[in-house]
Amino acid sequence: MFRRALKLAFPHTLPVMAGYLFLGLGFGVLLSQAGYGAFWALMMSGGIYAGAMQFVTIDLLLTGAGLVQAALMTLLVNARHLVYGLTMASRYQNTGGAKPYLAFALTDETFALLATFPVPEGLEAKQYYTAVSALNQAYWVMGSLLGSLLGQVLPFDLSGIEFSMTALFVVMLVEQWRNKAARPSMLVGVLSALLCRIFFGENNFTLPAMALICLALLLGRKQLGTQEGAA
Amino acid sequence: MKTFLLILVVAAVTLALRLIPVYLFSKQGARMPQWLSDLSLLMPGAIVALLVVYSLKDTALALPASWLPALCGVLTAAALQHFKKNTLVSVFAATAVYMMLQRLLMP
Numbered sequence: 001m002f003r004r005a006l007k008l009a010f011p012h013t014l015p016v017m018a019g020y021l022f023l024g025l026g027f028g029v030l031l032s033q034a035g036y037g038a039f040w041a042l043m044m045s046g047g048i049y050a051g052a053m054q055f056v057t058i059d060l061l062l063t064g065a066g067l068v069q070a071a072l073m074t075l076l077v078n079a080r081h082l083v084y085g086l087t088m089a090s091r092y093q094n095t096g097g098a099k100p101y102l103a104f105a106l107t108d109e110t111f112a113l114l115a116t117f118p119v120p121e122g123l124e125a126k127q128y129y130t131a132v133s134a135l136n137q138a139y140w141v142m143g144s145l146l147g148s149l150l151g152q153v154l155p156f157d158l159s160g161i162e163f164s165m166t167a168l169f170v171v172m173l174v175e176q177w178r179n180k181a182a183r184p185s186m187l188v189g190v191l192s193a194l195l196c197r198i199f200f201g202e203n204n205f206t207l208p209a210m211a212l213i214c215l216a217l218l219l220g221r222k223q224l225g226t227q228e229g230a231a
Numbered sequence: 232m233k234t235f236l237l238i239l240v241v242a243a244v245t246l247a248l249r250l251i252p253v254y255l256f257s258k259q260g261a262r263m264p265q266w267l268s269d270l271s272l273l274m275p276g277a278i279v280a281l282l283v284v285y286s287l288k289d290t291a292l293a294l295p296a297s298w299l300p301a302l303c304g305v306l307t308a309a310a311l312q313h314f315k316k317n318t319l320v321s322v323f324a325a326t327a328v329y330m331m332l333q334r335l336l337m338p
Contacts (some may be wrong), residue, residue, distance in 0.1 A: 015322040040234070047242045057241050067240050074244035081245070083278060085252030087271040093257045103253040104246055108282060115275040160330035163304055166286040167325035170308040171318050172279045182276040189280030202288040206281070213277045214270065221269040 002127060008120045009131035016109045017139045019165040020051075024143020026162070027054055031144075032151045034058050041148035045141045050107065053077045080210050084111040095126045105133035107140075109168065116172045184224045188216045296336035304329035 028041050036058075044054050056077055060070050084106045091114070092102055110133055119128045176182050196209035217224065256267070287305075291297040308325035315321065 011319070014319050018322070018326070036234070040238075043235075043238055048238065048245055050245050053241060053245060057238065060237060060241075061234060065237070067236060070237050070240045071244050074241045075248070078245050078248050080278075081248040082252055083274055085249050086256065086267070087274050087278075089253050089256035090268070090271065092253055099253065099257070100250070103250045106249050106253075112275075112279055112282065116279070160300075160333045161326060163301070163329040164322050164326040166283065166301070167304060167308040167322040167329075168318075169279060169283045169286055170305050170325070171312045171321050173283055174309055174312040176276045176279055179276075182273075185273040186276040186280045189277030190284065192277070193281040193284035197284060197288065205288075206285055209281055209284075210278075213274075213281065217270055217273045217277060218266060221266065221273060224273055 002131065005123055005127035005131040006135065008123055009128055009135060012113060012117055013132055013135045013139070015164060015168040015171070016113065016136050019109065019162065019168060020136060020139035021143040021146075022161045023051055023165070024140045024145075025147035025150075027051070027058075028144040028147020028149070029151065030055070030058055030147075032148045034062055036061070038145060038148045041144040042141065045137075045144040049105065049137055049140065050078055050081075051140070076207055079207055080108075081106060083210065083214075084108075087111070087115060091125065092129070095129065098126055098130045102129055102133055105137055107136065109165070110136050112169065112172050116175050184220075185217060188220070188224070189213055192216060296333070299336060300329045300332035303332055 024045065027045070031041050031044070032038075044057065048054055048057065053074055056073060057070075059065075060073065065073075085103060088102075088106060088111065092099055095102055113132055113136075114129060119125045173186065176186060192212040193205070193209045196205040196212060199205075200208050283305075287301055290301045304325045307328045308321045311321040311324055312318070
């Protein structure tokens with residue numbers, strides 16, 4: 001049963017595979033250069049499983065940051081995950097024993113995939129969600145481990161392949177754009193992001209942008225249209 | 232030991248941020264307030280838009296070698312997806328365009 005779910009989910013996850021393998025590779029290489037081997041790569045990619053935050057964690061380790069500082073930093077960098085959980089809560093309603101893992105594995109890319117593409121026909125939603133989540137984490141862990149083992153010696157120049165993440169987000173934007181009801185909220189998203197990018201700089205704009213989006217959508221939810229299918 | 236504790240803290244905070252909303256609002260019979268369910272319907276479009284901007288954050292607008300590949304990559308992905316509707320093709324073609332232009336333009 002689950003094998004079929006993996007088979008049907010696999011094509012949807014291919015772009016994430018490209019992105020995660022490469023980003024994971026980059027993370028593993030950096031971590032090994034910082035003096036932490038494969039064990040730590042597995043610990044972090046298996047236990048934290050948050051791309052951007054894992055890169056930040058390398059900095060925290062190198063600068064000898066305290067635990068409180070680490071907690072605050074995580075809160076700031078990963079606050080956006082609150083929104084993902086909020087959005088997926090209703091879909092995860094009947095997922096039973098898989099629910100803790102599904103919630104844990106809700107990364108940017110997994111969220112974007114699950115929120116954009118419908119469950120393939122003839123497949124139980126729970127199985128599809130679990131398959132996508134598990135495949136994505138497998139790519140991330142494999143990439144990190146590989147990077148950690150390869151260390152500094154890489155045979156090819158793969159710089160620029162991380163653009164596959166951007167391309168994936170653009171594809172999702174195009175897919176959501178087809179739904180007319182979702183267009184106003186997408187414009188709210190773009191404008192909020194750009195405004196905050198200008199005012200807060202490239203490294204600090206996601207949190208204010210997220211807050212601005214929440215505020216704008218809350219205030220304008222009646223006008224923005226929340227009829228069926230607005231997602 | 233210190234390394235282990237720090238990783239544990241990062242993992243715990245991340246997990247809390249992901250678990251809390253899912254568990255607060257997905258219990259059988261637990262009804263989400265109207266404003267919250269409105270928000271969760273409107274949110275995905277806005278957040279995907281934010282993610283596009285976020286993933287382009289390191290693009291330097293003053294350097295054509297930086298923004299030109301990014302712009303061409305984004306346009307390739309958008310056009311292919313609009314007309315062909317094949318996610319894989321769009322992503323791989325856009326990434327290839329980006330990587331090639333990056334190598335051509337970088338000194």
